Amino acid sequence: MSLSCLSLHHIRTSYSRFARVRFSRPSEFYEASREVGDRVLFQTGTRVEVYTTGDVNAVLEVLSEHSGIAEEELSGLFVLHTSENAAEHLLRLACCIESRVLGETYIPWQVESALEQARVEGAAGALEGLFAGAVRAGRRVRKETGIAGGELHKTAFEALRCAAELKGRRIVLYGAGLTGRRVAALAMREGASILVLNRNRDIAQRCAAEIGAEVVEYEDRFDALSDADVLICATLASHYRVTPGLLSRHERRKRLVVLDVSPFRNVSPEVREMSHVTLVDSELSRKVEEHLAAMRAEVPKVKGIVKEELSKLRAELPELFGV
Numbered sequence: 001m002s003l004s005c006l007s008l009h010h011i012r013t014s015y016s017r018f019a020r021v022r023f024s025r026p027s028e029f030y031e032a033s034r035e036v037g038d039r040v041l042f043q044t045g046t047r048v049e050v051y052t053t054g055d056v057n058a059v060l061e062v063l064s065e066h067s068g069i070a071e072e073e074l075s076g077l078f079v080l081h082t083s084e085n086a087a088e089h090l091l092r093l094a095c096c097i098e099s100r101v102l103g104e105t106y107i108p109w110q111v112e113s114a115l116e117q118a119r120v121e122g123a124a125g126a127l128e129g130l131f132a133g134a135v136r137a138g139r140r141v142r143k144e145t146g147i148a149g150g151e152l153h154k155t156a157f158e159a160l161r162c163a164a165e166l167k168g169r170r171i172v173l174y175g176a177g178l179t180g181r182r183v184a185a186l187a188m189r190e191g192a193s194i195l196v197l198n199r200n201r202d203i204a205q206r207c208a209a210e211i212g213a214e215v216v217e218y219e220d221r222f223d224a225l226s227d228a229d230v231l232i233c234a235t236l237a238s239h240y241r242v243t244p245g246l247l248s249r250h251e252r253r254k255r256l257v258v259l260d261v262s263p264f265r266n267v268s269p270e271v272r273e274m275s276h277v278t279l280v281d282s283e284l285s286r287k288v289e290e291h292l293a294a295m296r297a298e299v300p301k302v303k304g305i306v307k308e309e310l311s312k313l314r315a316e317l318p319e320l321f322g323v
Helices: 015-021 026-032 056-067 071-077 083-094 106-120 125-144 152-163 178-189 201-211 218-226 269-273 284-316
Strands: 004-009 039-043 047-052 079-082 170-175 193-197 214-216 230-234 256-260 277-280
Touching: 004 056, 004 083, 015 056, 026 039, 026 056, 026 106, 039 106, 039 125, 047 056, 047 125, 056 071, 079 083, 083 106, 083 125, 083 284, 106 125, 106 201, 125 284, 152 178, 152 256, 152 277, 170 178, 170 218, 178 193, 178 201, 178 230, 193 201, 193 218, 201 214, 214 218, 269 277
Parallel strands: 170 193, 170 230, 193 214, 230 256, 256 277
Antiparallel strands: 004 047, 004 079, 039 047
């Protein structure tokens, strides 16, 4: 028995092709992969990974049947990590330094969710200790380093408060980025009501629980946005999530203030031309760079924790490392 991880990030292919690989319901993967053995499906909006102690080719076959993409092509899209490299990759994800945005704590949430789902499906097996170790490492990093720190949210909140009255206003938080969550929490203290919108309902629920907000179903996003006073975009996509098409599906009778705190500017500049939309910029771009620089300074500390936790896992789970 040895550990393997098949990893696909959406930047390795077109987004439409990536979306074909993702499972809308993790249970579909577990049902289709019953013969594989121990396995954990880890998915985010930009990543699909399968950790297994079983046959990698059998996993590729399941993914091929699900996506309609030939196994040969999939094997070229996925990156294969094995043994210690696979464990280290998971630890880096849980410790917020493997994703494109340093310090984004929704990734550790998804590591926990992946483990919980695999447990429910009876599929975690020998991988339970690995994922539990990754969760433990992520908690250490958030407690012992400043990787999730920074003051960007204060600048963003002040920009929002200058652009809109918050008391009694209806705010939609789109995405679960750390800065967005903190801005939403501050707005709630000012008397705003918050709705959390996310493609992943589990992440939406965790985010809402953290700030005391409510969840809006993703399929109801157009209705939610048509009635909103403020939209906080905190997504982590590599393309525009907020577009004129998203905001014009329903006729609006009031102004919509849009605050983009996503690291990759996920609000299309075209929304600025919409008569009922005010796009808040302020000095956020400069603050984002300062924030990322502060995160980078914490990376050596995080790497030290990853090294320590990897050593523990090697001792606790020698069978996964071929020892």
